[in-house]
Amino acid sequence: MDRLWTDFVNSDYHDWRGGDRSEDRLGKKEWQQRFLEQWKMSASIPATPEEESVMRIFRNELQTLATRLSAGESLTDKDQKWLNGKMAEGQVIRRLNSANEGLELSLIPVQGHWQQVMAEVAADFAITVVEGDGGRIRICDNTDCRWIFYDDTRSRTQKYCDDKMCGNLMKVRRFRAKKKVAQQKE
Ligand SMILES: [Zn+2]
Numbered sequence: 001m002d003r004l005w006t007d008f009v010n011s012d013y014h015d016w017r018g019g020d021r022s023e024d025r026l027g028k029k030e031w032q033q034r035f036l037e038q039w040k041m042s043a044s045i046p047a048t049p050e051e052e053s054v055m056r057i058f059r060n061e062l063q064t065l066a067t068r069l070s071a072g073e074s075l076t077d078k079d080q081k082w083l084n085g086k087m088a089e090g091q092v093i094r095r096l097n098s099a100n101e102g103l104e105l106s107l108i109p110v111q112g113h114w115q116q117v118m119a120e121v122a123a124d125f126a127i128t129v130v131e132g133d134g135g136r137i138r139i140c141d142n143t144d145c146r147w148i149f150y151d152d153t154r155s156r157t158q159k160y161c162d163d164k165m166c167g168n169l170m171k172v173r174r175f176r177a178k179k180k181v182a183q184q185k186e
Contacts, residue, residue, distance in 0.1 A: 008059060
């Protein structure tokens with residue numbers, strides 16, 4: 001399942017087919033635009049080189065942290081402090097809205113800049129750990145892909161970012177490897 005923070009982290013795109021299409025999309029105007037539209041946030045596009053470099057450092061740290069949690073580790077005091085620092089950079093106001101199923105309390109970002117965006121990303125990650133389960137954070141089992149996602153399946157056994165894509169590809173690869181071994185034995 002795509003979440004705000006996984007979408008942000010996955011801007012570090014790897015060609016899941018093992019080709020040469022991997023690219024860091026964070027600095028791309030198109031990626032920035034699509035990201036802000038999807039998550040209904042605002043910031044100036046394109047981000048300045050300074051903003052881009054701060055975002056890249058943040059993204060890489062978050063990626064490392066997610067990787068550690070996916071391996072079964074838990075959040076340390078240092079991680080907590082780091083997340084708190086990031087979240088403090090974006091203020092929110094509370095607002096009560098009428099929603100389809102009654103009332104809804106939402107937190108509205110106060111500012112429209114990339115620091116606020118990073119604060120929202122950090123908060124979404126924190127929500128995943130607090131309300132969800134850090135142990136459900138996964139990295140796609142296809143080593144060419146490494147897509148980070150949250151496993152919300154009941155069985156907690158999702159191995160691939162997408163069964164139709166990476167799942168199938170790996171099935172084909174296993175099949176070919178088996179065939180090769182069988183041929184060598186003949
Ligand atoms: Zn994948």
